[in-house]
Each structure stands twice: as C-alpha cells, then as structure tokens.
Amino acid sequence: MPEHLHTVTPRLALSDGASGIDFYKAAFDAKELGERCHMPDGTLVHAELLIGDAVVMVKDAQDDEFNALLCTHWPDVDAAWGSCRSRRRRGGLPPRRSVLRRAQRPHR
Known part of the structure; x- marks a missing residue:
C-alpha cells in the first residue's frame, strides 16, 4: 500500500x-x-x-x-476477498492489479 x-x-x-x-x-x-x-x-x-x-x-x-x-x-488481498465472498458479498469483480501494480478491488 x-x-x-x-x-x-x-x-x-x-x-x-x-x-x-x-x-x-x-x-x-x-x-x-x-x-x-x-x-x-x-x-x-x-x-x-x-x-x-x-x-x-x-x-x-x-x-x-x-x-x-x-x-x-490489504496485505493479503486474497484473504480479504475470500472473507467478503464467504459472507455472500454480491456482485463486483475479483481483485485485480492496477497500473500502479497494487492489487485493488472495485467495491460497487
């Protein structure tokens, strides 16, 4: 970050x-x-x-x-994404790397 x-x-x-x-x-x-x-x-x-x-x-x-x-x-974006998904977070795209080479997750 x-x-x-x-x-x-x-x-x-x-x-x-x-x-x-x-x-x-x-x-x-x-x-x-x-x-x-x-x-x-x-x-x-x-x-x-x-x-x-x-x-x-x-x-x-x-x-x-x-x-x-x-x-x-997040230090571990995959764990944070997994936590969202396990709580039935709907929609959105999985984490991705931005042009700045950081993992990011667009929350809509």
Whole structure:
C-alpha cells in the first residue's frame, strides 16, 4: 500500500472532477497530491487530494459507473476477498492489479 494512503480511501466520481477539485481546495484547503491523470479525450480518470490528514481520490463520472466507492488496501488481498465472498458479498469483480501494480478491488 502506498505510504500516503490508509486501509480505506474514498473515491468520488463527479460530473465535473476539475470543478470538484477546485471546490475542495477553496472550501477545505485541500492540497493536490501528484499530477492528474487524463484520458486522451480529456476525461479525468484520477486525482488525489489531501484534506486534513485524509486522501480523497477524484475522477470524472462516466456512464453506468459509481458515484463513490471505498478503495481498500490489504496485505493479503486474497484473504480479504475470500472473507467478503464467504459472507455472500454480491456482485463486483475479483481483485485485480492496477497500473500502479497494487492489487485493488472495485467495491460497487
């Protein structure tokens, strides 16, 4: 898990991610961490904000997608996934590796 993240990190999909980031900076003195990642068409796919001591991820909303989710990071992602499945967690995809080479689980 990246050192600046906690076990659970919220991720927001906003109708206009850039405007949302500007709002959080003005309203909550949020600090942008790193650089924003965009698709070739300009769609914001990832940005990280530090609000107080918490990181919040922001992206542009896309059709048929979540509005918010909780990204979880576990030392043993397979055990965490097994625990969810054994409790009859419905839907979703199994854990996968992101472009940052971390295992991640999209919770919908």
